[in-house]
Each structure stands twice: as C-alpha cells, then as structure tokens.
Amino acid sequence: MIPIERIRAAAESARPHVLRSPLVPVEGALLKLECLQPTGSFKVRGFFAAALALPPERLRRGLITVSAGNAAQACAYVARQLDVPCRVFMYDTAPPPKLAGVKRWGATPILLPRDELLQWMAAEGWHKEPESFIHPFADDEVMAGHGGLGLELLEDLPDLARVLVPVGGGGLVSGIASALKGSRPEIEVVGVQSDGYPLWIRSFEAGGPVSIQPDTIADGTTAPFDARMFELLKECVDRWLMVPEPRLRAAVPELASAAKVVAEGAGALAYAALEQLEPGPTTVAVVSGGNIDPKLLAAFLS
Ligand SMILES: Cc1ncc(COP(=O)(O)O)c(C=O)c1O
Numbered sequence: 001m002i003p004i005e006r007i008r009a010a011a012e013s014a015r016p017h018v019l020r021s022p023l024v025p026v027e028g029a030l031l032k033l034e035c036l037q038p039t040g041s042f043k044v045r046g047f048f049a050a051a052l053a054l055p056p057e058r059l060r061r062g063l064i065t066v067s068a069g070n071a072a073q074a075c076a077y078v079a080r081q082l083d084v085p086c087r088v089f090m091y092d093t094a095p096p097p098k099l100a101g102v103k104r105w106g107a108t109p110i111l112l113p114r115d116e117l118l119q120w121m122a123a124e125g126w127h128k129e130p131e132s133f134i135h136p137f138a139d140d141e142v143m144a145g146h147g148g149l150g151l152e153l154l155e156d157l158p159d160l161a162r163v164l165v166p167v168g169g170g171g172l173v174s175g176i177a178s179a180l181k182g183s184r185p186e187i188e189v190v191g192v193q194s195d196g197y198p199l200w201i202r203s204f205e206a207g208g209p210v211s212i213q214p215d216t217i218a219d220g221t222t223a224p225f226d227a228r229m230f231e232l233l234k235e236c237v238d239r240w241l242m243v244p245e246p247r248l249r250a251a252v253p254e255l256a257s258a259a260k261v262v263a264e265g266a267g268a269l270a271y272a273a274l275e276q277l278e279p280g281p282t283t284v285a286v287v288s289g290g291n292i293d294p295k296l297l298a299a300f301l302s
Contacts, residue, residue: 001235002144002175004182010049010141011148017048017081020152026259029164029274029283030157032149035267035290039101041220042146042172042288043074043136049145050134051078059084064131066090066121068168068219069098070289071136076107087131091117095219095264095293118224137169138226146172150179153284160187161281164241164270166288167191167200169223170233176286177236191237192273194218194265196245199225200233204240216245217252217296220266220289241273248272252292253300264292 019037023030034042051063062085065075072088079086086107090099091114102109112120126133134142153160153176163180165173170191177189193201196216203210203225214222243251248265251272255261263271270285277283 001181001232002140002147002178004179006140006144007147007151007175007179007182010053010144011045011151013052014045014048014145014148018044018148021149023156023284024259024261026271028279029285031259031261031271032153032284032286033261034149034286034288035261035263039070039073039077040289040291041070041074041267042149042286043070044077045148046139046142046145046171046175047071047074047078047134050139050141051082053141054132058132062086062131063134064088064126064129065134065136066117066126067136068222069094070220070291072107072109073098073101073105073291075134076102076105079107080105085131089117089120095291097291097293101291121224137171137223138228139171143171143175143178146175147179149286150176154180154183157282157284159282160184160284162188162190162277162283164190164192164273164283164285166218166221166266166269166286167193167233167237168221168266169226170200170229172286172288174229174232174236188238189236190239190241190273191233192241192243192269193221194245194248194269195242197222198242199223201240201242203230204234217249217265218269220264221269241276243269243272249300252297255287256297256301261287262290262292262297263287264289
C-alpha cells in the first residue's frame with residue numbers, strides 16, 4: 001500500500017488545485033461527486049500531485065501520458081496550470097468530449113489504435129520521448145494524490161463502513177484504500193467493474209494475467225493488465241462486484257434524473273453496483289467522472 005505520510009503530502013500539494021468534492025445522499029448510500037472536479041474526473045488529484053513532485057527541470061520539459069481520456073484531460077489541464085507543454089497518447093476511439101478537453105487545454109493528442117497503444121505501453125515507449133512521463137495509474141505519486149479522496153472521506157464520515165470504487169488500472173482504488181486502511185483497516189473497500197471488461201475479476205480468478213476485448217460504456221476502466229497493480233489490488237480490494245452492462249446503461253440516466261448527477265459509464269459503475277449489497281452501514285459510492293458523450297447521454301435519457 002502507499003504510506004499514509006506520502007498520501008498526506010501528495011493531497012496537501014494538490015489541495016489548492018482540486019475540489020473537496022461533496023457527498024450527496026441517494027437511497028442506501030452517499031455519492032462522492034468527483035465528476036465535479038476540474039476536467040470532470042478525479043484524475044486531477046493524482047496528476048497535480050505527480051507533476052508538483054517533479055524536480056523543476058523535469059517539469060519544465062513538459063508532461064506526457066497515455067490515457068483512455070480522463071488522465072489525458074487531467075494531464076493537459078495540469079500542464080496548462082503549471083505553464084508547461086503536454087502531449088498525450090490516446091486510443092483513437094476516445095469519446096469526442098475527452099478529445100476536445102485535451103485540445104481545449106492546449107495539449108497535443110496522439111491517437112493510436114488500441115493494440116498499438118498497448119504495445120507502446122508494454123514497451124514503455126515514453127522513454128524515447130522528451131517530456132516527463134506520468135503513468136495514468138501505476139505511479140506512487142499519482143495514487144498518493146488520489147488518496148486525498150480517502151482522507152476527505154475519513155474526515156467527513158467518522159462511521160464510514162464501505163466504499164465502492166470503479167477500477168480500471170487500479171490507481172484510484174489503491175490510493176483510496178491506502179488512505180482508509182492506514183487508520184481504519186476495517187473499512188471495506190469494494191472494487192467494481194463492468195461485465196463488459198471484468199479484467200481484474202477474471203485475473204484474480206485465473207491467478208494471473210488475462211486479456212479481454214472491452215465491450216462497455218465504461219471506457220475509463222479499460223486499462224490493460226499490469227503485474228504491479230495485480231499485487232497491489234490483492235492487498236487493497238476486499239471484495240469485487242461485477243455490474244452487468246445493461247444495469248450500467250440504466251444507471252447513467254437514473255443518476256441524472258434521481259440524483260441530478262451527470263456521470264459517464266465508468267463514473268456510474270459504483271452507484272450501479274449498490275443494488276448488489278445488503279443495506280446497512282454507512283456506504284459511499286465514488287462517482288469518478290462525468291465526461292460522457294452528450295449524444296450518448298441524450299440517447300439514454302430519451
Ligand atoms: C471516470 C473514471 N473512473 C474510473 C477510472 C479508473 O481509474 P483507475 O485506472 O485508476 O483504476 C478511470 C480511469 O481513467 C476513469 O476515467
């Protein structure tokens with residue numbers, strides 16, 4: 001796990017730049033609204049922490065990352081705020097609003113087909129690039145920054161018992177779990193994935209790497225297997241829940257009409273999984289992002 005002192009320091013450095021996101025009640029749980037962060041997802045927490053931890057000469061070289069879209073936008077936004085250049089490698093299938101966000105903050109997207117992008121990641125292609133690379137999830141500083149969310153939960157909810165977190169590469173859940181379990185190990189951390197890309201659920205069943213072709217609206221959770229994260233997630237996640245894709249598709253408009261919350265597919269996963277839990281103790285579902293293609297949202301709502 002990430003040491004608690006490191007999480008406190010990372011959260012402290014990111015604090016002036018990120019929102020202390022609100023908790024709003026729905027039946028049986030509280031939603032932690034990370035969709036309201038600058039750039040519309042939790043990713044700014046980790047990217048500010050990681051960028052601000054770089055030595056000044058490495059920061060001046062600019063930032064580079066690889067992303068399904070939200071890390072890309074966060075990286076672009078952080079670079080803009082810190083006045084350094086930024087490029088991002090993205091899937092060529094990235095939803096239009098995520099691509100638009102990257103360009104809005106002056107970063108240059110490099111679009112590649114999924115297989116090519118995964119090869120570039122496996123070969124650690126960033127070593128050949130001039131900018132400083134920030135890994136979208138397997139980076140201690142990024143995870144420590146995300147841990148700030150866990151610290152807020154501890155402060156706001158002294159009786160917190162369960163947290164549901166969507167899992168892609170696993171950086172968000174590892175940061176949150178490290179923050180919570182550092183002082184309250186009994187809090188249950190529940191990892192949530194779609195049945196359209198249950199990478200970690202299948203990997204733990206298999207006891208090692210699996211490869212799955214994503215078929216889900218939760219595009220933010222379609223990261224590839226990573227051996228380091230496999231070990232970390234074993235420690236961090238107490239229970240896994242898998243959400244059927246039709247349930248996830250229903251959860252997006254439900255969140256909009258019932259809770260007045262705009263969530264993207266990955267952002268709605270934790271909420272969508274709530275129905276699988278027995279009601280009871282104080283429970284938080286993290287709404288991790290709101291960058292849904294407006295056309296998709298309109299289709300869901302009609
Ligand atoms: C909205 C959203 N939720 C959840 C995740 C998963 O985060 P992680 O890859 O840290 O598990 C992502 C990752 O991009 C995301 O964009």
